[in-house]
Amino acid sequence: MKGEVxxxxxxxxxxxxxxxxxxxxxxxREGYFGGYVVVKTLLNAGFGGKIYPVNPSYQExxxxxxxxxxxEIPEKIDLVLIMINRRSVPxxxxxxxxxxIKSVIVVADGFAERDEEGAKLQNEILEIAREAGIxxxxxxxxxxxxxxxxxxxxxxxxxxxxVKPGAVAICAQTGMINPQAFPYADLHYGVSKICDYGNKCDxxxxxxLEYLESDPATKVITMYLESIQDGQRFLKISKRVTAxxxxxxxxxxxxxxxxxxxASHTGALAVDDQIFSAACKQxxxxxLEKFRELFELPKIFSxxxxxxxxxxxxxxxxxxxxxxxxxxxSKYGLSVARLSPEIAKKLDAIFPGLGKTVVDIGPPxxxxxxxxxxSEIIKTVLSDDHIDCLFNVxxxxxxxxxxxxxxxxxxxxxxxxxxxxATWIYGPSIPLINDMSGRMEDLGFPxxxxxxxxxxxxxxxxxxxxxxxxxx
Amino acid sequence: MMGKFSIFDxxxxxxxSILTEFESKKIxxxxxxSVVETKLAKTQKEAVSLSQKMGFPVALKITSxxxxxxxxxxxxxxxxxxxxxxKKAYDxxxxxxxxxxxxxxxHGVSVxxxxxxxxxxxVGTSKDPQFGPVIMxxxxxxxxxxxxxxxxxxxxVEQRDAQEMIKEIKGYPLLQGYRGKEPANISALVExxxxxxxxxxxxxxxxxxxLNPIFAYKNKAxxxxxxxILE
Numbered sequence: 285m286k287g288e289v290x291x292x293x294x295x296x297x298x299x300x301x302x303x304x305x306x307x308x309x310x311x312x313r314e315g316y317f318g319g320y321v322v323v324k325t326l327l328n329a330g331f332g333g334k335i336y337p338v339n340p341s342y343q344e345x346x347x348x349x350x351x352x353x354x355x356e357i358p359e360k361i362d363l364v365l366i367m368i369n370r371r372s373v374p375x376x377x378x379x380x381x382x383x384x385i386k387s388v389i390v391v392a393d394g395f396a397e398r399d400e401e402g403a404k405l406q407n408e409i410l411e412i413a414r415e416a417g418i419x420x421x422x423x424x425x426x427x428x429x430x431x432x433x434x435x436x437x438x439x440x441x442x443x444x445x446x447v448k449p450g451a452v453a454i455c456a457q458t459g460m461i462n463p464q465a466f467p468y469a470d471l472h473y474g475v476s477k478i479c480d481y482g483n484k485c486d487x488x489x490x491x492x493l494e495y496l497e498s499d500p501a502t503k504v505i506t507m508y509l510e511s512i513q514d515g516q517r518f519l520k521i522s523k524r525v526t527a528x529x530x531x532x533x534x535x536x537x538x539x540x541x542x543x544x545x546x547a548s549h550t551g552a553l554a555v556d557d558q559i560f561s562a563a564c565k566q567x568x569x570x571x572l573e574k575f576r577e578l579f580e581l582p583k584i585f586s587x588x589x590x591x592x593x594x595x596x597x598x599x600x601x602x603x604x605x606x607x608x609x610x611x612x613x614s615k616y617g618l619s620v621a622r623l624s625p626e627i628a629k630k631l632d633a634i635f636p637g638l639g640k641t642v643v644d645i646g647p648p649x650x651x652x653x654x655x656x657x658x659s660e661i662i663k664t665v666l667s668d669d670h671i672d673c674l675f676n677v678x679x680x681x682x683x684x685x686x687x688x689x690x691x692x693x694x695x696x697x698x699x700x701x702x703x704x705x706a707t708w709i710y711g712p713s714i715p716l717i718n719d720m721s722g723r724m725e726d727l728g729f730p731x732x733x734x735x736x737x738x739x740x741x742x743x744x745x746x747x748x749x750x751x752x753x754x755x756x
Numbered sequence: 757m758m759g760k761f762s763i764f765d766x767x768x769x770x771x772x773s774i775l776t777e778f779e780s781k782k783i784x785x786x787x788x789x790s791v792v793e794t795k796l797a798k799t800q801k802e803a804v805s806l807s808q809k810m811g812f813p814v815a816l817k818i819t820s821x822x823x824x825x826x827x828x829x830x831x832x833x834x835x836x837x838x839x840x841x842x843k844k845a846y847d848x849x850x851x852x853x854x855x856x857x858x859x860x861x862x863h864g865v866s867v868x869x870x871x872x873x874x875x876x877x878x879v880g881t882s883k884d885p886q887f888g889p890v891i892m893x894x895x896x897x898x899x900x901x902x903x904x905x906x907x908x909x910x911x912x913v914e915q916r917d918a919q920e921m922i923k924e925i926k927g928y929p930l931l932q933g934y935r936g937k938e939p940a941n942i943s944a945l946v947e948x949x950x951x952x953x954x955x956x957x958x959x960x961x962x963x964x965x966x967l968n969p970i971f972a973y974k975n976k977a978x979x980x981x982x983x984x985i986l987e
């Protein structure tokens with residue numbers, strides 16, 4: 285029954301992410317897609333559990349024994365991935381039922397998303413699953429990732445082996461979030477879990493929210509939604525989850541159902557998207573506007589502490605950026621912090637005229653022992669009680685040595701303060717910016733792609749923290 | 757709490773789904789929402805004595821389950837100031853409605869005390885295919901009709917939700933007392949929203965409900981017109 289998650293159901297869901305053994309049913313032909321790639325990506329990521337490739341035409345693949353069918357596998361299987369022609373999926377599902385399998389990822393496509401026959405097949409496999417107590421993820425999905433145990437059964441070649449463990453869980457009704465579609469490795473982007481839940485014929489957004497709520501590795505959940513299965517259940521669960529960890533949602537699909545003709549104003553005005561927005565406000569969900577934000581904004585929650593208030597400090601190399609930051613901040617209720625008199629005095633002593641609302645470190649840059657001064661300035665600003673969060677702008681310079689010095693400083697700074705810091709790195713060299721950004725995030729300092737996103741990250745962190753305070 | 761309202765059973769028995777204004781207001785009153793004093797007159801004589809008891813000015817409105825758009829059919833007369841006007845209005849209303857709806861069942865004519873003008877707001881509910889019952893708040897008149905300046909929440913709502921939905925509309929400054937206008941009593945509006953949310957939660961047979969308008973004053977808020985539609 286939907287809506288009532290029993291103990292066994294919960295554990296069935298955890299099998300999608302924490303299986304001891306995985307059976308891979310599909311083509312084992314070497315290539316860019318299919319069972320072969322799944323086995324390869326699992327091996328590359330160092331998956332700790334057992335891997336059972338299943339295919340009647342092979343004896344061995346990538347050094348692993350291949351079984352002609354799952355019935356031939358002598359041991360218990362926690363998770364099955366199915367990547368075969370849609371018409372053969374029901375038969376394989378019946379085999380899974382016979383073998384007592386509880387969790388199946390149907391990677392295969394051509395179901396409800398394609399045509400009537402596909403919709404029928406989807407219903408058929410769902411019926412088999414319900415009867416046998418199997419949970420289905422998909423169909424039409426690129427599947428899951430668990431960074432902690434090397435579970436990367438990617439049906440497409442990502443070209444890199446591992447995903448850095450982190451605290452962001454990313455879910456979507458699309459494979460645009462799986463390793464083959466996003467440069468997690470290049471960006472040093474840390475995730476706990478990734479889940480494409482495809483057509484969500486069974487496992488849906490509510491199930492995932494519930495699982496991730498109790499997942500200790502996940503500090504923040506970010507989700508792309510196309511529709512909601514059960515609005516009341518979604519509201520209830522997400523309200524509970526947001527009280528513990530932030531939930532960020534990007535939603536598409538303003539459906540036709542909304543503007544139905546009605547005898548009253550209320551019915552006619554209740555357009556779906558507006559209702560979804562209202563539900564988000566009630567549940568404390570942070571609503572995203574752009575696909576890019578799905579990845580960027582959660583970093584403020586996964587890497588930084590929540591701000592205690594709305595006072596925004598700004599460190600910049602140019603006055604213009606400071607003014608833009610103040611404008612952006614006001615959109616989210618951030619107000620520019622007035623430095624405390626003693627801190628302003630200290631800064632002025634470091635460099636004349638530095639102790640202003642916007643700390644402009646452009647002028648002191650000309651000084652010889654710049655990095656020493658830079659360290660002092662940042663430490664002094666961070667010690668100010670009048671600041672809750674900091675928009676930290678860094679200019680890389682064209683020199684690698686410079687970047688290394690910055691990184692050395694931030695390595696030392698790590699963990700020495702309680703402020704929320706959002707960093708924006710700019711400069712004349714893309715490779716240097718990218719290199720520094722990734723390594724800053726390794727150190728726990730999230731770097732955002734532009735000024736607006738950095739400020740928005742601080743803004744939503746403040747709003748989340750403020751709401752949470754109201755509930756305590 | 758379900759089945760608390762015998763009117764619902766009566767309406768169902770008659771094969772109707774739309775409650776008259778008079779019936780809707782009875783329900784709302786029982787739910788603890790203040791509504792403009794409204795009595796049903798079955799004769800002209802009754803209309804006269806009710807108006808005298810209430811005190812002028814009064815409004816007369818047709819009460820018939822078959823007449824949904826009361827003003828369009830000439831079934832509403834406002835700002836009536838004397839016994840003679842009551843008599844005339846009563847006859848005219850019946851004549852016009854009977855002409856337009858010869859087969860209409862007519863319960864009578866409701867006599868209502870004319871409310872002092874206040875800031876007009878609207879509270880309504882409907883059912884969303886994904887989220888179930890939802891509640892809407894907005895400023896009345898052109899604000900809702902033309903500008904669609906309304907806010908929504910999914911039922912049930914909490915105090916915070918009700919407060920937020922009032923503050924969320926663009927016209928909120930009007931409720932705070934704009935250009936010397938009397939400010940509206942926000943907590944009275946919050947209370948109405950919460951009571952309506954509870955009413956809908958406890959009576960899932962209500963498909964749509966609308967209080968339009970509610971007159972908001974400095975010290976209270978009163979529903980002037982109301983409509984309830986059952987599933």
